[in-house]
Amino acid sequence: MLYTQPKFRVMGDRSLLVELGDGIDREVNQRVRMLCHQVRDRKGCGVIELIPGYAGVLIIFDPLKTSLSALKTGIASALETVTSEGMPEPRMLRIPVAYGGDFGPDLNWLAEYHHLTPEAVIRYHTATTYQVYMIGFTPGFPYMGEVPVEIAAPRRSTPRTHVPQGSVAIAQRQTGIYPAASPGGWQIIGRTPFRLFDPAAVPPTPLEAGDLVTFYAIGREAFDAWPP
Secondary structure: OEEEEEEEEEOOOOEEEEEEEOOOOHHHHHHHHHHHHHHHOOOOOOEEEEEEOOOEEEEEEOOOOOOHHHHHHHHHHHHHHOOOOOOOOOOEEEEEEEEOOOOOOOHHHHHHHOOOOHHHHHHHHHOOOEEEEEEOOOOOOEEEEOOOHHHOEOOOOOOEEEEOOOEEEEEEOEEEEOOOOEEEOOEEEEEOOOOOOOOOOOOOOOOOOOOEEEEEEOOHHHHHHOOO
8 A cells, every 4th residue: 555645764873764654565665766866867866776576665875964953855856746757667587497396395395285286386376477575584685576366475484594595496476596596484395406696706696686586486497507
């Protein structure tokens, strides 16, 4: 749901969270990205960094160049005229996934949970075009949605202490990819050989908020042969 007025939350002496709505909603997320684009285009306003989320944006600012009240006033003014004009077109990325087996230890559980076959789960997952709502949790982790209701799933009651790099997973109506080995509580249905984070690359991740993603199934042989 889109708020009629933004909600400002002070997050320290140099950070301001601007909430534009709540929940997972494409209209709200589009407005978040429009605001980020407009603020980035303003020079000399004291903004250091913008971190977009599902329904809001965290603004890191230099308190020696702008005050909190001036920043709030500027954001409120920007929202009155914000448009998508000049925003880059979303990129489309097709990502290969080896589903099931050791790569997707929760695929069979998810199929049983919905009274489906594992093949049906894969078909649902690969038939959908997902929007990247935000990047977070670990560097390069894309939060994408929305997963078809037919394969939506709760998080694990006990998170794993180790989720392998490249694991493709589902939680509620979100799907995501673990760019690096880490703990995690999502239901793992496969793994991709595609690299989601490279600190030496510019930019370090191939995805950003607003991009579109589709998945396609590959076998173990194709996975092993994927370029490093």
